Amino acid sequence: MKATCRIFAAVCALTLVAGLIVQEKPIDAATKKPGVKQYLANTQTGNLTFKGMGRMSFGPDGLLLIADASPASVVAIDTGDVGPAEKLADPIRNIEELVAKRLGAKAGGARIIDLAVNPKNGRIYLSAHRKQGNQFALLTVGSDGKLANFDLESAKYVRVPMPDGEKSKVGQITDVEFAKDRVVATGQCNEEFNSKIFSIPLPLTHGKPGKIFSAKTYHVAHGRWETKAPIRSFVPYEEDGKSYIVGAFACTPIAKFPIDDVQPDAKITGTSVVELGSGNMPLDMFIYEKDGVKWLVTNTDRFHHKRRPVGPSQWWGCRVRMDYLGAKDVNEKAVRRIFKKRKGPDGIEVIEALFGAKQVAKLSDSEMVVLRDNNGKLDLEVAALP
Amino acid sequence: MIIGKPGLFLLSDTKRMSSLFANRENLCFAAMSPWIPRFCTIKVSSVAAVILLAAMGCSDSTDSANAPPKKTTQSEVSCHFVIEADVALPERIKVILYFKATSPFDLRELLDSVDMEELLSLHLVEAASVRVDVTTEEKPVDTPPIFGKYFVEQSRVVFTPAFPLLAGETYFVRFQPSAAQRLSLYKLEPITTRHSVPGGPIATRPTLASIFPSASVLPANHLKFYLNFSEPMQRGDIFQYFSLFDLTTSQTVPRPFRHTELWSNDNRRLTLWFHPGRQKTGVNLNVEIGPVLQSDHEYRLIVSGDWQSDRGKELGKDFAKKFRAGRKDAVQPNPKAWKLNSPTATTRDPLLCQLDETLDWALLHSGFIVERIDGDGIRVSGNIEVSENETKWSFTPDSAWTAGKYRLSVQNIIEDLAGNNLSEPFEVDVSKRSSSDANSTSQDDGSTHLEFTVLHALSRESD
Numbered sequence A: 001m002k003a004t005c006r007i008f009a010a011v012c013a014l015t016l017v018a019g020l021i022v023q024e025k026p027i028d029a030a031t032k033k034p035g036v037k038q039y040l041a042n043t044q045t046g047n048l049t050f051k052g053m054g055r056m057s058f059g060p061d062g063l064l065l066i067a068d069a070s071p072a073s074v075v076a077i078d079t080g081d082v083g084p085a086e087k088l089a090d091p092i093r094n095i096e097e098l099v100a101k102r103l104g105a106k107a108g109g110a111r112i113i114d115l116a117v118n119p120k121n122g123r124i125y126l127s128a129h130r131k132q133g134n135q136f137a138l139l140t141v142g143s144d145g146k147l148a149n150f151d152l153e154s155a156k157y158v159r160v161p162m163p164d165g166e167k168s169k170v171g172q173i174t175d176v177e178f179a180k181d182r183v184v185a186t187g188q189c190n191e192e193f194n195s196k197i198f199s200i201p202l203p204l205t206h207g208k209p210g211k212i213f214s215a216k217t218y219h220v221a222h223g224r225w226e227t228k229a230p231i232r233s234f235v236p237y238e239e240d241g242k243s244y245i246v247g248a249f250a251c252t253p254i255a256k257f258p259i260d261d262v263q264p265d266a267k268i269t270g271t272s273v274v275e276l277g278s279g280n281m282p283l284d285m286f287i288y289e290k291d292g293v294k295w296l297v298t299n300t301d302r303f304h305h306k307r308r309p310v311g312p313s314q315w316w317g318c319r320v321r322m323d324y325l326g327a328k329d330v331n332e333k334a335v336r337r338i339f340k341k342r343k344g345p346d347g348i349e350v351i352e353a354l355f356g357a358k359q360v361a362k363l364s365d366s367e368m369v370v371l372r373d374n375n376g377k378l379d380l381e382v383a384a385l386p
Numbered sequence B: 001m002i003i004g005k006p007g008l009f010l011l012s013d014t015k016r017m018s019s020l021f022a023n024r025e026n027l028c029f030a031a032m033s034p035w036i037p038r039f040c041t042i043k044v045s046s047v048a049a050v051i052l053l054a055a056m057g058c059s060d061s062t063d064s065a066n067a068p069p070k071k072t073t074q075s076e077v078s079c080h081f082v083i084e085a086d087v088a089l090p091e092r093i094k095v096i097l098y099f100k101a102t103s104p105f106d107l108r109e110l111l112d113s114v115d116m117e118e119l120l121s122l123h124l125v126e127a128a129s130v131r132v133d134v135t136t137e138e139k140p141v142d143t144p145p146i147f148g149k150y151f152v153e154q155s156r157v158v159f160t161p162a163f164p165l166l167a168g169e170t171y172f173v174r175f176q177p178s179a180a181q182r183l184s185l186y187k188l189e190p191i192t193t194r195h196s197v198p199g200g201p202i203a204t205r206p207t208l209a210s211i212f213p214s215a216s217v218l219p220a221n222h223l224k225f226y227l228n229f230s231e232p233m234q235r236g237d238i239f240q241y242f243s244l245f246d247l248t249t250s251q252t253v254p255r256p257f258r259h260t261e262l263w264s265n266d267n268r269r270l271t272l273w274f275h276p277g278r279q280k281t282g283v284n285l286n287v288e289i290g291p292v293l294q295s296d297h298e299y300r301l302i303v304s305g306d307w308q309s310d311r312g313k314e315l316g317k318d319f320a321k322k323f324r325a326g327r328k329d330a331v332q333p334n335p336k337a338w339k340l341n342s343p344t345a346t347t348r349d350p351l352l353c354q355l356d357e358t359l360d361w362a363l364l365h366s367g368f369i370v371e372r373i374d375g376d377g378i379r380v381s382g383n384i385e386v387s388e389n390e391t392k393w394s395f396t397p398d399s400a401w402t403a404g405k406y407r408l409s410v411q412n413i414i415e416d417l418a419g420n421n422l423s424e425p426f427e428v429d430v431s432k433r434s435s436s437d438a439n440s441t442s443q444d445d446g447s448t449h450l451e452f453t454v455l456h457a458l459s460r461e462s463d
Helices: A002-010 A035-039 A095-102 A322-326 B181-186 B284-288 B361-366 B457-462
Strands: A014-018 A053-058 A063-069 A072-078 A110-117 A124-130 A135-141 A147-149 A156-161 A170-178 A182-189 A195-201 A213-221 A225-228 A231-239 A242-249 A254-258 A267-269 A271-275 A280-290 A293-302 A315-321 A348-350 A357-362 A367-374 A377-384 B017-022 B026-032 B037-043 B048-050 B077-086 B093-101 B120-124 B130-132 B138-140 B148-152 B156-161 B170-175 B191-196 B208-212 B224-229 B242-246 B269-273 B298-303 B319-325 B351-354 B368-372 B382-387 B392-397 B404-411 B447-454
Touching: A035 A072, A053 A124, A053 A170, A063 A170, A072 A170, A072 A182, A095 A110, A095 A124, A095 A147, A095 A377, A110 A357, A110 A367, A182 A231, A231 A280, A231 A322, A242 A280, A271 A322, A280 A357, A293 A322, A293 A357, A315 A322, A315 A357, B077 B170, B077 B191, B093 B120, B120 B156, B208 B319, B361 B368, B361 B382, B368 B392
Parallel strands: A053 A110, A170 A231
Antiparallel strands: A014 A213, A014 A267, A053 A063, A063 A072, A072 A156, A110 A124, A124 A135, A135 A147, A170 A182, A182 A195, A195 A213, A213 A225, A231 A242, A242 A254, A254 A271, A280 A293, A293 A315, A315 A348, A357 A367, A367 A377, B017 B026, B026 B037, B048 B077, B077 B093, B093 B156, B120 B170, B130 B138, B148 B156, B170 B191, B208 B224, B224 B269, B242 B298, B298 B319, B351 B392, B368 B404, B382 B392, B404 B447
């Protein structure tokens, strides 16, 4: 069985089928505005509300991207948070209960949806949901561990709706990231088995889907069975001056595909680069550099942890040297982590500091912020990167 | 709760209130502190109901009302709470802390640089967070304050919680003058009071109104269910409320669901998916653990009664759908096998489409369009109904049919229960794909058209 599994899992590909293609228009240097303003157009002020706040990430200059599910849209907030360093000094134990009570609910009445770290100063942002009344909140965490409620009623923002006609209704945006000259989002459909990738050119314009192109993602197992496959999380990166996305499906290997070369009606085949082992669902991803070497970090939820544990928890993480992503062709035999060891093959390593990590975000090239499961409760802390 | 005049309701800590009445303009009450009766009058807002109360000494758990007047060199200052709530939304309140001074008093200056959450705060009371001391007064214990906004004027501090309070719950309001160093001159005492939010109308329980597909036999590679609820349900961490029980083996199926919440915009419809990694041929979970369903086994899909609606009310009882797994379905729906009738002009007779198999319930509502193809070619508006285990689709026009040529435009994203749509099967065996197919792009934005003609009754008879 194991040999069969290896063969089955080794061959996976991501296929991108471009629907509507758009040539990304670079920001005109002559009209370029300073700071975060260059990325936003028709900016609104105040009365920002969410009906399904979800994943979030930071762009440059305090630009915060948040996914909203109802209707599916990307909200970009000019946080104005470009101040001094705000790195969390001490861990916050049982932070989800603290969040619940600060939102006016009992313990268990609220949950943390996602975390993001402002690269400008290291301040942690949390998206949170109070279950009763379906209330959403954007919270910040000061260096002293004090939580604050980001005032959405006076926020400067734009909301970019995802195309949502009568077909392919997107029920959830699974990830959203800033990628140099655009914002990229992935979505899953509510009705038909389908998923989408959206590329939104800059500047992000309020109320206007604009030149969004969407695409479908596919997955091929055993070199034979091709099915649609939703991307759950991804991270943009550049290689030799070209833009790529490294993505992870709900339960399959990590794959990459270029986003510069999408042409009308073209079929782009991505490359499976690393197999973490079956039953792993990568949750977050980021890239960091140490001693001149770039690493991809991801944490994952192990489907059958009890059957074949990697660490003490179903949530664990690892780092993969970025040169594994350099494969040029469809990878018939994606590199597989050696499941019974903490390291191996060379350049793929389990990170013990990510045991229990339900969420992780990069703080710097030497540290990360971890939201860690601690016997059913969540602790927020800063941990060292290897 | 005490009703004042129409449109007004008044809440109080009745333990402290000896009487309360309202006239046209003023709300008056006699407040009885544990030691000294007090009487005060609050102007009634025409918009908001003034609820309150723990005004002045009646709310002072530390006996500040009974304390002698403070001797200061500048001024004598006292303060009290008023809590205002909207008549229609008692979960929305304002806490107002009034300061009264015997000489000019600049509150904003005194509170400059003060941590307002330390000064004035609101806390949810939980059983575990309350202790009872010898004075029988309840005090919150280490309960973090609720987020909100502060507004400071010359004589008052207004606190507005950032989120509506929870119906039926009790909250503490706490004033801690020690948080403001400059207030120490006035030797103010801390004040706490309780505020209870009414429980709202008699709470009916939410219900799971329907589950689709409605058939009792589903393909072994079945993908998803639609759960329609009577009211919006709570999002987040919902998969703990679902289970799948194999009645044939008497065992719970491990991790059968895709942990992605896909809601309708109104939070009343959830799309619940089986884990695609287990339903797809050759994907590692499918290989290592196997598919979710086994042919000929019987199952019960269970939705736990513990799940709460948005307003915090549980379903109250488990809901279940029993079904049997049939054979795998790898065949695409075939519109050529569908049977379409021809409605009669000047009537609102339904257009009926008999399908060749059960199709996706939601897509049957969103993926079928009736269009007139002669004349102006406009879309016909009407009402769609789906019946007979989602094998029969009917369309009743809003207005009577007019004679002419029409078509039923079916989007190719229409799926059967196993995810096979009109464009392609759920799983494509690429080893059998021809070289010309290999570079083709499957289109999900196309449509399949079924034409029909609407005739007058007389024409039909002559035919």
